[in-house]
Amino acid sequence: MNNKDIFAEKLRSSGLRPTKQRIKICKLLFDRKDTFHFTINDLNNSIKSITTEQISLATIYNTIHAFKNKGYLKEISINSDKTYFDTNVSNHHHFFDENKRQLIDLDDKHVGKIKIKKTLPGKKIKSIEVLVKVVNNS
Amino acid sequence: MNNKDIFAEKLRSSGLRPTKQRIKICKLLFDRKDTFHFTINDLNNSIKSITTEQISLATIYNTIHAFKNKGYLKEISINSDKTYFDTNVSNHHHFFDENKRQLIDLDDKHVGKIKIKKTLPGKKIKSIEVLVKVVNNS
DNA sequence: CATAAATTTATAACGATTCTAAAGTAGAGT
DNA sequence: ACTCTACTTTAGAATCGTTATAAATTTATG
Numbered sequence: 304m305n306n307k308d309i310f311a312e313k314l315r316s317s318g319l320r321p322t323k324q325r326i327k328i329c330k331l332l333f334d335r336k337d338t339f340h341f342t343i344n345d346l347n348n349s350i351k352s353i354t355t356e357q358i359s360l361a362t363i364y365n366t367i368h369a370f371k372n373k374g375y376l377k378e379i380s381i382n383s384d385k386t387y388f389d390t391n392v393s394n395h396h397h398f399f400d401e402n403k404r405q406l407i408d409l410d411d412k413h414v415g416k417i418k419i420k421k422t423l424p425g426k427k428i429k430s431i432e433v434l435v436k437v438v439n440n441s
Numbered sequence: 442m443n444n445k446d447i448f449a450e451k452l453r454s455s456g457l458r459p460t461k462q463r464i465k466i467c468k469l470l471f472d473r474k475d476t477f478h479f480t481i482n483d484l485n486n487s488i489k490s491i492t493t494e495q496i497s498l499a500t501i502y503n504t505i506h507a508f509k510n511k512g513y514l515k516e517i518s519i520n521s522d523k524t525y526f527d528t529n530v531s532n533h534h535h536f537f538d539e540n541k542r543q544l545i546d547l548d549d550k551h552v553g554k555i556k557i558k559k560t561l562p563g564k565k566i567k568s569i570e571v572l573v574k575v576v577n578n579s
Numbered sequence: 580c581a582t583a584a585a586t587t588t589a590t591a592a593c594g595a596t597t598c599t600a601a602a603g604t605a606g607a608g609t
Numbered sequence: 610a611c612t613c614t615a616c617t618t619t620a621g622a623a624t625c626g627t628t629a630t631a632a633a634t635t636t637a638t639g
Binding site: 380381398400401407409410412413414415416417418419420421423425426427428429430431432433434435436437438439440441 | 518519536538539545547548550551552553554555556557558559561563564565566567568569570571572573574575576577578579
Binding site for chain 3: 458462463497503
């Protein structure tokens with residue numbers, strides 16, 4: 304079974320029809336060794352550069368949101384204008400390099416246990432996210 | 442010395458001319474007991490509701506950015522469409538209530554010490570921010 | 580007052596994202 | 610294979626938050 308079929312199967316099992324647009328995006332996002340961060344704009348440029356059959360911007364948005372809802376992508380917010388997505392959906396944190404304006408993964412195991420000593424009545428914690436902003440040492 | 446003059450003085454000492462627009466915004470943001478979170482849209486609505494002399498949206502943006510640059514406000518990002526500002530400029534963290542879509546302060550002292558066990562060459566840590574997402578307990 | 584620099588303003592422009600309605604496609608049943 | 614229906618893609622319009630523009634106004638200074 305080749306990659307295309309694996310992705311098609313994965314999509315189908317999530318209730319998403321395996322269209323050629325979705326499979327092309329799957330290949331770009333998941334057919335690689337390391338996880339990474341990207342913006343919609345980055346993805347659109349990647350698609351443009353590897354293919355002659357452009358995918359409509361609306362479809363890219365639809366697909367990314369569908370993948371996010373299915374848990375294949377994480378959306379990351381930083382004090383920035385851009386919306387980043389992350390193919391690493393495991394529990395982890397981030398560095399944000401303010402000079403390069405770049406996100407860098409920070410493994411859960413590299414962050415000491417975080418203790419929240421305050422509770423909100425009727426609420427439970429869904430996630431704890433740490434953002435470490437860094438700047439050049441000079 | 443009344444509030445207006447205190448704000449005028451504060452503005453002047455920051456190198457900002459004390460215009461009536463800026464003083465009005467100061468009163469709304471800083472003339473209160475507790476710090477709070479707001480969006481530009483919230484602020485615009487507040488201004489509309491308390492006065493007949495509307496302040497231009499462009500001025501509101503300019504003023505908020507000026508205040509932020511002077512360190513009187515903090516900008517806060519969450520996985521959300523909105524940009525929030527915080528009149529609490531001390532070191533602290535946040536809860537985000539995903540049901541009410543509302544930010545709640547989380548004091549530094551309510552978060553156990555965070556140890557980052559990874560370093561980036563040539564970079565130093567500027568800040569560590571924790572975002573605790575909560576949902577209804579039911 | 581007169582002047583220069585800073586500020587405000589309305590409006591235009593912008594970029595990211597969502598909406599729309601029409602055309603195309605995939606899967607299930609025949 | 611053929612048909613039907615629901616899902617998907619598409620281009621372009623619309624929308625939203627924000628920034629830029631350029632003229633009018635205001636503030637600080639001499």
